[in-house]
Amino acid sequence: MHSDPAVRAVLEPYADDAPYDGLARDFREYRRWTGDEPLLLIAEAAAASTGQGFVDGIKPAVERFRAAFLATDRVDSLAALAEVDFEDDDLVEALGAQRKRRVLLETARVLADRPADDALAALVGWAATADHYRYEEDPIGAISGVGPSTFQYLRQLAGVDTVRPGPTIERLLEAVDADLESSPIDTATDRRTIASCEWLAFVSGYTPLELDRIAWWTHTDPEDRDAALEAQ
Numbered sequence: 455m456h457s458d459p460a461v462r463a464v465l466e467p468y469a470d471d472a473p474y475d476g477l478a479r480d481f482r483e484y485r486r487w488t489g490d491e492p493l494l495l496i497a498e499a500a501a502a503s504t505g506q507g508f509v510d511g512i513k514p515a516v517e518r519f520r521a522a523f524l525a526t527d528r529v530d531s532l533a534a535l536a537e538v539d540f541e542d543d544d545l546v547e548a549l550g551a552q553r554k555r556r557v558l559l560e561t562a563r564v565l566a567d568r569p570a571d572d573a574l575a576a577l578v579g580w581a582a583t584a585d586h587y588r589y590e591e592d593p594i595g596a597i598s599g600v601g602p603s604t605f606q607y608l609r610q611l612a613g614v615d616t617v618r619p620g621p622t623i624e625r626l627l628e629a630v631d632a633d634l635e636s637s638p639i640d641t642a643t644d645r646r647t648i649a650s651c652e653w654l655a656f657v658s659g660y661t662p663l664e665l666d667r668i669a670w671w672t673h674t675d676p677e678d679r680d681a682a683l684e685a686q
Contacts, residue, residue, distance in 0.1 A: 457657065457658060457659040458657040458658065460634065460635075461630070461634065461637075461654065461657045461658045462658050462659060464630050464633045464634060465630060465654075465658050465660065465668075468626065468629075468668050468669075468672050469660065469664075469668050471671070471672065472667065472668045472671035472672060473671070474660070474664045474665075474667040474668045474671065475664065477667035477670070477671065478615070478661065478663040478664045478666075478667050480686070481610050481611065481613060481663060482613050482615060482663070483613070484613065486611075486686050487513070487685065487686050488516070488611075490574055491524075492532070492565075492572075492573040492574045492576070492577045493523075493524060493529065493532070493535060493562075493573065494516055494519075494520060494524070495577060495608070495611040495612060496535075496558060496561050496562060496565070496577065496608070497515075497516045497519045497520075497549075497558055498512060498516050498611060499557070499561070499604055499607050499608035499611055500549065500554045500555075500557040500558035500561065500604075501515040501516050501519075501549060501554055502603075502604060502607055503553055503554055503557045503599050503600065503601075503604045504551050504553055504554060507678070508682045508685065509678070509681045509682055509685050513685055515548060515549050515550070515554070518547065518548035518549075519545075519548040519549060519558075521548075522544040522545075522547065522548050523535070523538070523544065523545075523548075528544075531566070531573060532562045532563075532565050532566035532573045532576060533562075533566045535558070535559065535562040535566075536559060536562040536563040536566050538559060540552075540555055540556070540559060545558075553598075553599040554599075556597065556598060556599055557597055557599045557600055557604065560594075560597045561594055561597065561600075561608070564580075564593045564594050564597075565577055565580060565594075568580060577608075577612045578612050578613060580594065580612070581608065581609040581612035581613070581614045582612075582614060584605070584609060586602065586605060586606055586609070586616065586645075586648055587645060587648075587649075589602055589605045592605070594608070601644070602619050602644035602645070602648070603618055603619055603620055603644065606618040606619065606648070610663065610666070614663075615661050615662055615663040616648075616662050616663060616666075617647075617648055617651040617652070617662040617663065617665060617666045618666060619644035619647040619648055621673070622669040622670050622672070622673040622674060623647060623651060623665065623666055623669040623670075624641040624647055625669065625672075625673045626665065626668065626669035626672060626673060627639050627641050627647065627650050627651065627654065627669075628641060630654065637653075638650065638653055639653070639654070651665055651666070
């Protein structure tokens with residue numbers, strides 16, 4: 455990996471203020487609140503697909519899903535989750551929005567069809583090889599309601615070192631671009647944001663997931679950030 459001292463110098467003030475290594479490791483090593491339970495990881499990505507906040511929206515929805523389906527043994531596999539009716543009362547109560555329910559159930563169906571020994575292996579195997587630049591051609595990316603952000607978030611939850619396009623990484627990239635004499639950084643689209651982050655990772659020595667976490671730490675309101683960390 456090539457490291458450009460000029461780029462590194464621009465990034466270091468942001469990195470110095472953020473515990474990015476530990477935050478990135480939490481994703482890579484499944485040290486977050488869902489652990490390595492693949493059904494909860496899928497549910498978290500589905501719950502995030504409508505853009506809700508983590509503390510007030512995503513986590514409560516996943517906890518309701520866990521209580522209704524996993525704790526009661528109604529669902530114990532991807533195949534069993536895929537068979538849940540879209541209008542199931544417990545599912546509606548847990549996730550609410552049609553988009554979330556559709557993303558959850560159809561993702562489970564896709565992964566259940568993969569040749570893997572277990573659900574986590576199916577999720578990780580998909581995430582490791584999924585192409586975010588052609589996400590619409592991917593069976594999960596093609597699900598209605600799965601955009602680049604949800605696609606990338608599910609890959610992050612599966613332990614892949616990648617970036618999720620969104621406001622915080624865009625703000626970091628734009629700040630870095632403003633401080634550099636020249637750069638190829640472009641945040642006009644999600645794909646360009648991802649590509650810009652990958653370029654920045656290559657020339658800075660930070661990984662895409664570390665940059666993602668630096669951006670989240672830097673450009674999230676401290677009160678919201680602390681609440682999210684406490685909820686983990």
